[in-house]
Amino acid sequence: MTAPSSILITPIHVGDLLAEGEVMPIYVHVIDHPDARVLVDTGMTELHPAVADLDPRLHPLTEEGFDLDTVDMVVNTHLHFDHCGGNKLFTGRPIYVQRQELDDARSEDEYTIRDWVDPPGVRYVPVDGEFELLPGLRLLPAPGHTRGTQIVVVDTGERPLIVAGDTAVWFGELDKPSTPGQLLIRALNPELVWLSHVHEPWRPAR
Numbered sequence: 555m556t557a558p559s560s561i562l563i564t565p566i567h568v569g570d571l572l573a574e575g576e577v578m579p580i581y582v583h584v585i586d587h588p589d590a591r592v593l594v595d596t597g598m599t600e601l602h603p604a605v606a607d608l609d610p611r612l613h614p615l616t617e618e619g620f621d622l623d624t625v626d627m628v629v630n631t632h633l634h635f636d637h638c639g640g641n642k643l644f645t646g647r648p649i650y651v652q653r654q655e656l657d658d659a660r661s662e663d664e665y666t667i668r669d670w671v672d673p674p675g676v677r678y679v680p681v682d683g684e685f686e687l688l689p690g691l692r693l694l695p696a697p698g699h700t701r702g703t704q705i706v707v708v709d710t711g712e713r714p715l716i717v718a719g720d721t722a723v724w725f726g727e728l729d730k731p732s733t734p735g736q737l738l739i740r741a742l743n744p745e746l747v748w749l750s751h752v753h754e755p756w757r758p759a760r
């Protein structure tokens with residue numbers, strides 16, 4: 555199905571990490587669809603000793619003037635700590651994640667901050683493969699960064715818009731794709747791709 559043309563994607567800057575001396579922003583993305591407001595990833599909301607060396611500087615969603623109650627559903631691209639730290643804010647709302655990712659985050663050591671994956675009251679909807687979340691809004695498995703990573707594809711009728719999490723951490727990984735997830739994104743011939751750790755969306759070279 556094709557999405558209504560009024561779908562809007564808004565990035566929200568929820569913090570910065572320091573990775574190998576470089577400041578790496580953390581973004582989450584709000585997708586306003588006529589049928590629902592969808593939040594893709596939830597960033598971080600607190601510090602944790604396990605990631606102190608990344609010197610997180612947080613602007614959590616709770617302080618962004620963003621009304622959490624307006625979110626109808628959440629999608630996690632994957633469950634690394636900088637993508638699921640705010641899941642606890644969305645109890646009572648379905649959180650869509652690939653089953654593979656949920657299994658890995660719950661079972662593999664040093665995968666994420668385990669306490670942030672399953673705080674009290676958080677309810678996941680495990681997804682197996684491709685899933686149509688809303689008309690014109692699809693979840694697609696895009697392995698590479700993690701084997702359970704998924705992307706959100708907005709089919710606008712022409713070229714899709716994509717929210718890709720860490721499928722690519724920086725633009726070079728989409729310029730020269732190598733993982734299955736990166737190759738999938740390029741094969742979809744998107745108009746633009748929002749990443750979690752870059753300020754601007756990636757666009758293919760003309």
Ligand SMILES: [Zn+2]
Pocket residue numbers: 634636637720750751
């Ligand atoms: Zn990340």
